[in-house]
Amino acid sequence: MKTTIKLINGRLTVIETKEPEPILQTNLDTTESHEDTKVEETVSNITFQDGNYHLNIGAYDKRLCPHCNYKFEKEVTRKRKCPECKNTILVKTNYELKKKMLLKEEQLDNYEKALSNYWRKQGEDRKKQWITNFFKAHGTTYEEEKRKSSSGSSNPYDIAWGMLNGIASEKAVEMQWGLFRNVRISMGDLLKQEGKLEKALFFYLEVCYLDINGATNTTNRPKLLEEYPPFRPQDGQLFPGIVHYVEEISHELNLSIKDIKVKFIEHNNRLYKGNSLVPLSADKAWVSLEKELLVRNN
Numbered sequence: 001m002k003t004t005i006k007l008i009n010g011r012l013t014v015i016e017t018k019e020p021e022p023i024l025q026t027n028l029d030t031t032e033s034h035e036d037t038k039v040e041e042t043v044s045n046i047t048f049q050d051g052n053y054h055l056n057i058g059a060y061d062k063r064l065c066p067h068c069n070y071k072f073e074k075e076v077t078r079k080r081k082c083p084e085c086k087n088t089i090l091v092k093t094n095y096e097l098k099k100k101m102l103l104k105e106e107q108l109d110n111y112e113k114a115l116s117n118y119w120r121k122q123g124e125d126r127k128k129q130w131i132t133n134f135f136k137a138h139g140t141t142y143e144e145e146k147r148k149s150s151s152g153s154s155n156p157y158d159i160a161w162g163m164l165n166g167i168a169s170e171k172a173v174e175m176q177w178g179l180f181r182n183v184r185i186s187m188g189d190l191l192k193q194e195g196k197l198e199k200a201l202f203f204y205l206e207v208c209y210l211d212i213n214g215a216t217n218t219t220n221r222p223k224l225l226e227e228y229p230p231f232r233p234q235d236g237q238l239f240p241g242i243v244h245y246v247e248e249i250s251h252e253l254n255l256s257i258k259d260i261k262v263k264f265i266e267h268n269n270r271l272y273k274g275n276s277l278v279p280l281s282a283d284k285a286w287v288s289l290e291k292e293l294l295v296r297n298n
């Protein structure tokens with residue numbers, strides 16, 4: 001029985017085969033017990049392109065030089081030269097298997113490539129998980145929304161974007177501006193997650209504008225609308241979580257308060273100037289946000 005670890009679909013997978021592994025060199029240290037015969041192969045003829053590090057892990061566990069199988073008295077904890085063959089031995093961690101291993105210097109390039117692939121894969125997995133949770137939080141799934149979508153795209157971020165656009169228009173027509181505002185946050189979150197920070201910032205600035213204007217949920221029946229307007233600046237308030245996003249992205253993009261002001265006014269004027277429902281102009285609303293940003297800055 002032979003155990004190998006191979007990279008299959010970007011995952012390290014343990015494979016057991018009956019084929020005997022060729023013994024390349026016998027460890028002459030007779031004090032070793034039977035269990036140790038498994039690692040009595042040298043690492044030399046094994047290719048590492050496929051992330052096959054099982055012998056390196058064995059070398060660490062058994063305290064063997066990966067070049068010549070010299071047996072160390074103590075655990076090898078950092079880079080050193082083998083007293084027997086004089087080759088350099090590196091101590092590295094196999095992140096996928098969470099195990100330490102002893103590497104030859106010539107394995108370093110491949111190890112570093114495998115490592116960066118590993119982190120890239122981790123990032124992709126996280127991104128996938130994020131969007132799955134995103135659909136779930138909106139009471140739906142990617143598959144469901146894909147079916148409803150007419151865009152033809154299969155990118156989950158595009159599908160989610162289309163879905164949010166649809167909900168936003170719906171809420172605006174229904175005079176549910178409180179819910180509309182929540183959808184705009186989700187759109188910002190989606191852009192932020194995609195790394196489109198500047199676009200995300202526009203959405204958070206818009207949410208601040210709607211919050212200062214006291215966006216709320218009402219009805220589109222004209223009679224009631226007079227009594228219950230969708231925006232009530234007297235109840236308006238900024239929410240710390242959203243202001244924090246604005247600060248975070250501005251910091252990341254190296255934006256000054258003046259830069260934020262320009263973006264806030266331009267963006268909100270473009271969307272809401274001439275909208276008679278929204279009482280406070282972008283210029284007026286900016287005063288509140290600026291005050292909040294300055295307070296938080298000190």
Ligand SMILES: [Zn+2]
Pocket residue numbers: 065066067068069070082083084085086087
């Ligand atoms: Zn050696």
